Amino acid sequence: MRYAAFVVVFDLARRDVVRPLGSTRVLRAAAVLAYLGFAATVVVSVGGIPASRDTLVPLLLGGVLAASVGSVTRLRRFFIGLAVEWAPLLLALWAYDLARALGSRGWFPIHFAGQIRIDRLIGGGALPTVWLQHHLWHGAAHIAWYDYVALATYVSYFLATPFLLVAFWWFRPAWFRELAVALVALALLSCVTFIVLPSEPPWLAARDGHVPPVHQLIGTLNLRVPLLRLDPLLERGTGYANIVAAFPSLHAAQTLLVSLFLVRRLRTPWRHLLWLYPIVMAYALVYSGEHYVVDILFGWIYCVLVYAAVERARSMAVTRRAAAVAVGPA
Numbered sequence: 001m002r003y004a005a006f007v008v009v010f011d012l013a014r015r016d017v018v019r020p021l022g023s024t025r026v027l028r029a030a031a032v033l034a035y036l037g038f039a040a041t042v043v044v045s046v047g048g049i050p051a052s053r054d055t056l057v058p059l060l061l062g063g064v065l066a067a068s069v070g071s072v073t074r075l076r077r078f079f080i081g082l083a084v085e086w087a088p089l090l091l092a093l094w095a096y097d098l099a100r101a102l103g104s105r106g107w108f109p110i111h112f113a114g115q116i117r118i119d120r121l122i123g124g125g126a127l128p129t130v131w132l133q134h135h136l137w138h139g140a141a142h143i144a145w146y147d148y149v150a151l152a153t154y155v156s157y158f159l160a161t162p163f164l165l166v167a168f169w170w171f172r173p174a175w176f177r178e179l180a181v182a183l184v185a186l187a188l189l190s191c192v193t194f195i196v197l198p199s200e201p202p203w204l205a206a207r208d209g210h211v212p213p214v215h216q217l218i219g220t221l222n223l224r225v226p227l228l229r230l231d232p233l234l235e236r237g238t239g240y241a242n243i244v245a246a247f248p249s250l251h252a253a254q255t256l257l258v259s260l261f262l263v264r265r266l267r268t269p270w271r272h273l274l275w276l277y278p279i280v281m282a283y284a285l286v287y288s289g290e291h292y293v294v295d296i297l298f299g300w301i302y303c304v305l306v307y308a309a310v311e312r313a314r315s316m317a318v319t320r321r322a323a324a325v326a327v328g329p330a
Contacts (some may be wrong), residue, residue, distance in 0.1 A: 014049055022097070023147070024070035024071070025070075027069055027070045028066075028067065028069045028070045028071075028135075031066040031067075031070075031187060032063075032066045032067055032069075034066065035062055035063055035065075038062070039062070039063070042055075042059060049155075049159065051155075051158040053090075053093065053158075054163065055064070055211060056158070056159070056162050057086075057090065057162050057165075057166070060163065060166040061082070061086070061166060063166075064078060064166060064169075064170055065078055068249055069283070078094035081169060085173075085177070085180075086169070087179045089165075091183065092184045092187075092188075093183075093184065093187065096184070096187040096188060096191055099188075099191045102227070107195070107200075110198045110199065110200055110244050111197055111198065111199045111200070111247070112199065112200040112205045112208075112210050113210075113307070114294075115199060115200075115246075115247065115292040115294050115295065116205065116210065116211060118292070118293075118294040119292045119293050119294055122293050122294070123293075126244065127202070127211055127212070127292075128286050128292075128293050129202040129211075129286050129287070129289050129292070130202075130211065130212050130213075130214060130221075132286060132287045133214060133215060133217075133289065136287065137215060137217065137287075140220050140223075140224065141186075143221065143224060147217070147221055148221070148286070149280065150217065150218075150221070150283065150284040150287050150288055151217075151218065151221040151222060151284075153250070153277075153280050153281050153283075153284040154218055154281075154284045154285070154288060154290070155222075156277075156281075157251045157254065157255060157281070160258055161179075161183065161254060161258065164179065164258065165179060165180065165181065165183075173263075175265065178261075178310065178314060179261055179275035181310055182225035182257060182261070182306055182307060182310045183254070183257070185306045185309070185310060186250070186253055186257060186302060186303060186306045188252070189190065189302055189305075190248055190250050190253065190299075190302060192303075193247065193248060194245040194247075197247055198241075198244040198245070199244055199245075199246045199247035199295070200244055200246060201246040201289065201290050201291055201292075201295075202214045202289045202290070202291070202292060203215070203216040203243075203244070203289035203290070204243060204246075206289070214289040215289060216288070216289050216290075217287070217288040217289060218288050218290065221288075235278065246290075246291055246292070246295050247292075247294070247295050247298060248295055248296075248298035248299035248301070248302050249285060249290075249291045249295040249296045249298070250299060251281060251285055251291070251299070252278060252281060252282060252285060252291070252295070252296040252299035252303075253283040253298055253299035253300065253302050253303040253306075254303070255277055255278045256278040256299070256300050256303040256304075257259075257303045257307060258274075259274040259275055259277050259278055260303070260304075260307050261307075262274055263275070264311075278300070282296045
């Protein structure tokens with residue numbers, strides 16, 4: 001008799017649960033559709049995917065919030081994560097933005113001669129940027145496929161890391177924390193160099209007459225194919241812009257960091273194709289006139305040093321936790 005009563009109660013409870021689950025799915029689907037409509041409106045209204053971290057990260061997190069609608073557990077995790085994990089990360093990156101701008105205040109002399117000399121050695125007497133543009137760039141009226149590759153690769157720098165951070169935060173929290181620490185460390189180490197050794201990119205050195213003419217291709221290409229809204233990155237009113245923060249290349253460093261991070265953690269044999277990413281980024285940066293080859297090489301060096309330090313710290317933390325578990329409570 002008791003067993004029969006238990007079966008009846010369980011069946012009634014199951015029916016009560018199924019109904020809310022169905023309505024929750026509908027509510028969540030409506031929230032996701034509303035978010036997609038809002039995101040599409042933002043992209044269309046600004047003329048491309050916003051490159052500014054201040055806009056892009058909240059936009060991506062809005063998708064996570066929409067997918068969490070209907071679940072108290074998910075919503076609680078979302079808002080706690082915003083306060084405990086995202087707030088410190090964004091605050092650190094905002095501090096980096098402010099500090100990075102200090103390099104344009106004229107406190108230290110702006111460098112260009114050393115990069116030009118080294119790149120001429122690498123290029124056998126010719127500057128790689130000038131050589132590439134002379135042979136490959138045929139003007140805005142004749143954009144080739146490799147120009148689109150350069151633009152798409154350059155643009156990916158602004159998108160890949162925020163997308164990965166948001167995805168890791170929700171699905172692989174430990175990966176999120178490790179990547180966030182590495183990104184902040186890499187940004188701050190690079191920032192010190194930007195302040196002490198402000199350096200002109202090739203297009204600016206060409207404008208000042210230090211090298212032969214170099215076209216600033218990214219702006220031209222993005223006007224033809226507006227993949228990204230780049231205006232906020234160049235906005236002087238925010239105080240963040242620094243056109244002499246070329247050495248080392250943070251584009252190159254961060255791209256290699258993403259590849260290193262994923263290759264070490266993914267298990268698919270296809271993961272080694274990710275090594276092409278920093279190589280294609282190097283081509284895009286040199287060809288577009290944004291960086292010298294030496295900027296990229298030092299960016300990669302900075303990346304390897306930071307990644308090794310972060311991995312070492314993670315390994316030591318794991319060892320300490322394992323030792324503590326082995327010893328047990330006193």
